[in-house]
Amino acid sequence: MMLVTPASLFLPSTTHMKKKICFLLAFTVINGFVSGQTTKAALFIDSFTKQHSFNGTILLAKKGKASHKKSFGMAHFQMKVPNTPDTRYKIASITKAFTAVLILQLYEQGKIDLNKPIRTYLPGYKGEGADKVTIAQLLNMTSGIWNMDEGVTLESALKSGMPAYQLPHTSDEMLTLFCSGKLKSEPGKVWDYNNANYMILGKVIEQVAGKTFEQQLQTMILQPLEMKHTGIAYQQTMIAGLASTYFYRDDIQTLVNDLPVYTENWYASGAMYATADDLLRFTRALFERKLLKQATLDLMFTPGAGEYGYGVLVYKAYDIHQKHYTIVKRPGSIMGAQTMLFHVLEEDATILILSNASTVSLDEFAAAIAERFID
Numbered sequence: 001m002m003l004v005t006p007a008s009l010f011l012p013s014t015t016h017m018k019k020k021i022c023f024l025l026a027f028t029v030i031n032g033f034v035s036g037q038t039t040k041a042a043l044f045i046d047s048f049t050k051q052h053s054f055n056g057t058i059l060l061a062k063k064g065k066a067s068h069k070k071s072f073g074m075a076h077f078q079m080k081v082p083n084t085p086d087t088r089y090k091i092a093s094i095t096k097a098f099t100a101v102l103i104l105q106l107y108e109q110g111k112i113d114l115n116k117p118i119r120t121y122l123p124g125y126k127g128e129g130a131d132k133v134t135i136a137q138l139l140n141m142t143s144g145i146w147n148m149d150e151g152v153t154l155e156s157a158l159k160s161g162m163p164a165y166q167l168p169h170t171s172d173e174m175l176t177l178f179c180s181g182k183l184k185s186e187p188g189k190v191w192d193y194n195n196a197n198y199m200i201l202g203k204v205i206e207q208v209a210g211k212t213f214e215q216q217l218q219t220m221i222l223q224p225l226e227m228k229h230t231g232i233a234y235q236q237t238m239i240a241g242l243a244s245t246y247f248y249r250d251d252i253q254t255l256v257n258d259l260p261v262y263t264e265n266w267y268a269s270g271a272m273y274a275t276a277d278d279l280l281r282f283t284r285a286l287f288e289r290k291l292l293k294q295a296t297l298d299l300m301f302t303p304g305a306g307e308y309g310y311g312v313l314v315y316k317a318y319d320i321h322q323k324h325y326t327i328v329k330r331p332g333s334i335m336g337a338q339t340m341l342f343h344v345l346e347e348d349a350t351i352l353i354l355s356n357a358s359t360v361s362l363d364e365f366a367a368a369i370a371e372r373f374i375d
Contacts, residue, residue: 010327010344010367010374012307012315041373042068048365056243056338056355057085059276060373063348064284069276075243075356077255088229088242088273089354090263091339092332095272096198100139100311101286102205102216104296111208114139114299121204127180133187135204138197139310144185148178148196154249157259165261168235171213174267175203191305195269198311202268213268221291225281230274233263242273243356245336255357258335270334276352283341283350301328301345325374331362342366347374 045058045068055073059066071083106112112121112135119130127133133143148164164178179196202213209216214232222230233239245258264271274282285291292300303314309328317325325344332339340353340362351366351373 009319010317010325010370011363012313012327012329041369042070044372045070045369048360048368053357053359054355054365055083055246055357055359056089056353057083057087057276058354058369059085059280059350059352060369061280061283061350061352064280064288064350066277066280073357075241077244077246083243083356085277086229086241086275087354087356088239088275089339089356090233090242090245090273090334090337091279091354092266092270092334092337094274094279094330094332094339094341095266095268095270096311097286097330097341098217098221098272098282099198099201099205099213099268100300101291102209102213102220103135103139103201104292104300104310105220106205106208108293108296112204118200118204121207122200125180125200126176128182129187132183135201136310137187138201138204140304141191141193141197141308142188142305143194143197144183144187144190144192145179145194145196145200146181146184147192147194148199149194162259162261165265166259168262169265171199171202171206171267174199174265191308193306193308195266198269199267205268221282221285225278225285225290227274227278227281230272230278230282232271233273235262235264239273245334246357247336248358258337261335266334270332274354276354279341279352279354280350283343283352287343287345287348287350301326319374327370329366333358338362340366342370344370344374349374 041060049072057071060068069085071085073083075081075083075087103112107114114136115134117131118125118133129143129145133145137143152162179199205216206213246255247258249256289297300310301314303309307313307315313329315327317327325346328343328345330341336357338355338358342351351369353362353366
């Protein structure tokens with residue numbers, strides 16, 4: 001089994017994402033193209049997916065241009081609909097990278113001060129952190145706000161459900177019910193991955209921009225970049241080409257549908273869907289400074305506690321010759337929706353992995369691909 005170990009050169013030194021409800025599964029291959037310089041990585045991907053159970057689409061790019069793209073498995077198992085490079089996937093917490101960019105665009109416009117507290121922009125916010133938690137602390141996950149997903153596991157979800165996500169709530173209701181509680185720790189002192197931080201940021205964007213989060217997303221990112229296959233997933237909306245999501249239940253040892261949820265409840269922290277090509281458009285624009293100025297990117301990509309910057313993980317890696325690399329990474333994980341945006345700054349190299357089933361550790365898979373792609 002050719003699975004990279006945690007000692008991989010391209011893995012961070014610590015584990016970050018709290019995978020609340022993510023599991024395991026399987027299957028096949030469809031449609032791809034390979035350039036000479038990515039053959040090594042492409043062969044590894046094919047070998048890996050034959051031995052393991054990856055289901056989704058993988059795209060490799062250098063200097064903003066795709067050099068390899070291939071899809072595996074099924075977008076819909078019951079109907080035997082295969083994944084293709086045009087399949088739309090729920091991208092889970094990659095959404096947070098978009099939210100961080102929208103906040104930083106407002107910062108560049110002088111409309112947001114990152115060091116001001118929540119109440120500056122949300123006067124009606126009732127949480128204990130209203131006058132204590134800054135926008136920057138929301139961005140880098142050091143707000144100290146009580147974690148809205150604390151204690152959520154597969155076992156608890158199967159027994160008691162997930163009230164935050166399985167009942168219909170507006171974004172205002174999500175803010176009031178799940179993001180406005182007491183502080184668990186002093187702001188700025190403790191890193192804790194918390195969806196509530198980015199839900200609050202979504203409401204800040206709406207208040208400052210005078211538009212809904214979705215409208216601001218369309219106006220400032222999706223439309224300018226012609227990301228026509230990207231948006232917010234809603235429970236009531238039938239989205240053409242959107243892959244169904246699945247997870248493997250160890251207790252009954254079988255593949256099952258994801259638990260029923262209102263995807264829009266994840267809001268600015270995880271409600272988006274996209275294709276691999278659209279995500280490459282976003283990645284290219286971000287790293288080519290078309291969305292933010294270099295000075296602002298430097299803020300975004302400065303790692304703090306937990307090796308977390310603003311909406312992304314940032315850490316250093318070294319090859320066997322001690323060559324230095326900076327990894328900017330944005331994983332996503334909501335049940336069967338497993339995603340990875342992995343970028344090597346010095347090489348301007350991008351690895352995008354979009355999956356609709358919890359098949360493998362995407363942290364380790366992306367690192368293993370990077371070791372062969374960065375050569």
